[in-house]
Amino acid sequence: MRIRLDIAYDGTHFRGWARQPGLRTVQETLEAAIGRVLGGETRLVVAGRTDAGVHATGQVAHVDLDDAQRARLLAGRSRGTAGEAADPVAALAARLTGVVGAYSDVVVTRSAAAAPGFDARFSAVWRRYEYRIADSVAGYDPLERHRTTSVRARLDAATMDAAARSLIGLHDFAAYCKPREEATTIRTLLEFDWHRDAHGVLVANVKADAFCHSMVRALVGACVAVGEGRLDLEDIVEIRDARERVPEVKVLAARGLTLTEVGYPADDLLDQRAEQTRARRALP
Amino acid sequence: MRIRLDIAYDGTHFRGWARQPGLRTVQETLEAAIGRVLGGETRLVVAGRTDAGVHATGQVAHVDLDDAQRARLLAGRSRGTAGEAADPVAALAARLTGVVGAYSDVVVTRSAAAAPGFDARFSAVWRRYEYRIADSVAGYDPLERHRTTSVRARLDAATMDAAARSLIGLHDFAAYCKPREEATTIRTLLEFDWHRDAHGVLVANVKADAFCHSMVRALVGACVAVGEGRLDLEDIVEIRDARERVPEVKVLAARGLTLTEVGYPADDLLDQRAEQTRARRALP
Numbered sequence: 082m083r084i085r086l087d088i089a090y091d092g093t094h095f096r097g098w099a100r101q102p103g104l105r106t107v108q109e110t111l112e113a114a115i116g117r118v119l120g121g122e123t124r125l126v127v128a129g130r131t132d133a134g135v136h137a138t139g140q141v142a143h144v145d146l147d148d149a150q151r152a153r154l155l156a157g158r159s160r161g162t163a164g165e166a167a168d169p170v171a172a173l174a175a176r177l178t179g180v181v182g183a184y185s186d187v188v189v190t191r192s193a194a195a196a197p198g199f200d201a202r203f204s205a206v207w208r209r210y211e212y213r214i215a216d217s218v219a220g221y222d223p224l225e226r227h228r229t230t231s232v233r234a235r236l237d238a239a240t241m242d243a244a245a246r247s248l249i250g251l252h253d254f255a256a257y258c259k260p261r262e263e264a265t266t267i268r269t270l271l272e273f274d275w276h277r278d279a280h281g282v283l284v285a286n287v288k289a290d291a292f293c294h295s296m297v298r299a300l301v302g303a304c305v306a307v308g309e310g311r312l313d314l315e316d317i318v319e320i321r322d323a324r325e326r327v328p329e330v331k332v333l334a335a336r337g338l339t340l341t342e343v344g345y346p347a348d349d350l351l352d353q354r355a356e357q358t359r360a361r362r363a364l365p
Numbered sequence: 366m367r368i369r370l371d372i373a374y375d376g377t378h379f380r381g382w383a384r385q386p387g388l389r390t391v392q393e394t395l396e397a398a399i400g401r402v403l404g405g406e407t408r409l410v411v412a413g414r415t416d417a418g419v420h421a422t423g424q425v426a427h428v429d430l431d432d433a434q435r436a437r438l439l440a441g442r443s444r445g446t447a448g449e450a451a452d453p454v455a456a457l458a459a460r461l462t463g464v465v466g467a468y469s470d471v472v473v474t475r476s477a478a479a480a481p482g483f484d485a486r487f488s489a490v491w492r493r494y495e496y497r498i499a500d501s502v503a504g505y506d507p508l509e510r511h512r513t514t515s516v517r518a519r520l521d522a523a524t525m526d527a528a529a530r531s532l533i534g535l536h537d538f539a540a541y542c543k544p545r546e547e548a549t550t551i552r553t554l555l556e557f558d559w560h561r562d563a564h565g566v567l568v569a570n571v572k573a574d575a576f577c578h579s580m581v582r583a584l585v586g587a588c589v590a591v592g593e594g595r596l597d598l599e600d601i602v603e604i605r606d607a608r609e610r611v612p613e614v615k616v617l618a619a620r621g622l623t624l625t626e627v628g629y630p631a632d633d634l635l636d637q638r639a640e641q642t643r644a645r646r647a648l649p
Contacts, residue, residue: 091507136508178502183515188505218462221472223375223422224623226510231467339508 082151083293084170085199085320086111086125088140088193093227094186107131107187111142114180114189115248118157119150128205128343132295134335136228139209139342143201154235170194198351201343203358207271208292209342212285212301212333220281229282230337238277244307245273247318248300253364255324257300258293259332266293266324267364276305283308287341292362295332302331367436367455367485370395370409371475372424376619378470379513381417382424391415391471395426398464398473402441402457403434412489412627416579418619421495423626427485448646454478482635485627485641491555492576493626496569496585496617504565513566514621520592522561528591529557529569531602532584537648539608541584542577543616550577550608552646559588575642579616586615 090112096104100112108125115123127142139268146154155169157176173192181187198204213229215221216236222229248270255266272288285304287297303320306329310322320327346354372395379390384396392409399407411426430438439453441460462588467469482488497513499505500520500617506513532554539550569588571581587604590596590613596604604611630638 083577089505089507091510138506140506172599174502178505183499183505184510186507186510187500188507190503190505215467218458218472219474221373221462221467221474222422223373223470223472226375226468228508 082146082154083195083199084144084146085171085191085193085195085201086142086144086174086189088142088187089138089190090136090140090187091227092131092134092136095133097135098127098129098131107137107140110181110187111177111189114177115144117155117180118176119146121147123150126201128201129208129292129340131338132335135338135340137340140340141200141201141205141343142347143195156304163365196348196351198355199345199348200351200355203355204345204351205291205343205358206346206354207288207290207344208340209272209286209288209344210292211339211341212287212297212337213339214282214283214285214301214333214337215304216283217281222280222282225282228336228339230334232305234309236283236305237310238275238283238308240314241283241304241308242275244304244314244317245275245287245300248303249273249319251364252321253324254293254296254300254321256320256326257296257303257325257330259295259299261294264293268293268296270300273300285337287310297338298332298335299326299330301337302333305333306330366430366438367479367483368428368430369463369475369477369479369485370426370428370458370473372426372471373474374420374424374471375420375511376415376418376420379417381419382411382413384413391421391424394465395461395473396561398461398484399428401464402460403430405434407434408608410485411575412485413492413624415622415624416619419622419624421624424624425485425489425627425629427483429602438504442479480632480635482639483629483632484635484639487639488629488635488640489575489627489642491572491574491628491632492624493556493570493572493628494576494581495623495625496571496581496621497623498567498569498585498589498617498621499565499566500567505566506566509566511621512620514618518593520567521594522559522567522592524598525567525588525592526559528588528598528601529559529571529584531598532587532605533557535648536586536605537608538577538580538605540604540610541546541580541587541614542610543579545578548577552577552580554584557584581622582616582619583610583614585621586617589617590614 098107100108125142131340174189176187215231251269253267258266269290303317382391384392409426458473461473499515535553542550553574587601
């Protein structure tokens with residue numbers, strides 16, 4: 082029995098998503114919570130393996146329950162919020178929140194039976210991230226400081242937006258990734274744009290089929306270099322096409338980055354999608 | 366020379382606005398920062414003396430500088446954000462932020478010369494607060510946990526909104542205040558309503574000429590009692606008009622409360638307003 086979990090976390094005090102011996106991670110915290118509620122051992126599979134300090138409001142994972150866990154799930158009543166759904170699968174989210182606490186830095190916001198063929202990682206069609214930068218004291222909101230990077234230079238939002246849009250498409254993003262052995266750096270960047278919110282904070286919207294390591298933070302770093310006037314608009318496409326990392330492009334701090342949404346195909350297309358994802362990406 | 370300061374803070378780790386011996390307060394933290402930048406002793410006068418744990422995005426204070434401080438202010442250059450205004454008064458906000466740190470839990474977002482007759486406390490025409498409640502796990506956002514109260518019961522937002530609106534007007538709010546010797550509890554509640562935001566979080570908008578002690582937290586507590594079905598809609602007006610505190614109305618937690626805005630009259634009406642405020646409020 083496979084369960085889909087929607088998850089939100091403040092990454093500040095986590096060493097990222099993925100289990101690491103002796104370190105506090107989101108995966109380890111949630112697997113322990115599931116163990117407390119349903120017993121046994123579980124292993125979460127996640128859509129986006131976020132780095133240390135990165136946040137999520139729309140993370141998605143799945144977990145496969147064994148028969149004993151399934152029996153406990155169906156027998157259990159919500160010990161969480163009164164008035165939550167009577168469906169025991171839907172009530173799991175509130176039970177897990179009861180274990181970690183309503184004011185915890187990680188919360189399961191929704192639990193549901195996964196559709197046949199659903200895989201949180203391999204079914205995902207796209208991931209969306211947000212990156213927030215305050216570039217004036219007027220935008221320094223202490224209540225948002227956990228998820229906002231502040232910079233001293235005043236940035237040119239219009240130029241940064243143009244720079245972002247110029248990078249969109251199917252490309253080799255090796256210049257904007259930390260390389261990993263044997264892993265392709267070819268990705269389809271679907272959306273990339275900047276705007277200022279009502280408080281003047283610069284917000285990047287970044288959406289791709291998938292991201293390689295540090296890719297969002299390098300892409301926003303490239304735009305900041307343009308916004309500060311250290312790089313020209315054309316430079317960042319040239320850097321991309323040279324496929325080599327350059328020192329002008331800084332990987333920005335994790336604190337500004339939040340995984341906000343993961344896209345999946347309609348239920349009847351799930352199997353097909355997982356096959357496509359497992360095939361290696363290539364440029365045409 | 367009088368300076369107006371606009372201030373934002375995460376109240377979680379402060380014992381409120383007002384100085385208290387040996388405790389960390391917003392007033393003490395900012396007065397110390399001003400001392401480090403301009404020397405001397407200063408005393409801030411504030412629009413809303415928030416309690417321990419209460420936040421602000423739109424707090425307003427003023428400070429009167431002596432001649433030595435004024436000379437230091439005008440001589441100083443911004444050591445803060447590059448590209449901030451060259452005006453030394455406007456640059457004070459960035460200099461103070463340089464002292465407390467860009468990721469501090471308190472920030473001065475704006476500094477400006479006060480108009481003649483301006484008094485942060487006595488010129489204020491109204492104060493606006495926001496109160497946030499998550500009543501389902503779907504609304505538990507760890508990135509917003511510092512400023513959101515969570516409750517276990519699912520609340521009826523439409524009834525709470527009706528309850529809130531029924532309290533608006535010039536009334537004696539003794540039933541919804543912690544009494545203080547010799548202080549009137551007559552206030553004009555100008556706006557009070559509830560809505561759910563995009564994430565399903567219940568948000569109260571509360572605006573009054575001024576608030577007595579614990580008034581916002583008691584008013585939202587009364588609405589929650591209605592939203593849970595513990596009180597009827599008519600009860601809360603009856604409670605108000607009986608002018609006696611009742612145990613059914615809980616004073617909700619500080620963490621959900623944020624001072625968002627303070628209203629002032631146009632500059633040429635400032636003197637007149639301060640006089641009106643100093644006169645004792647009375648029911649007609």
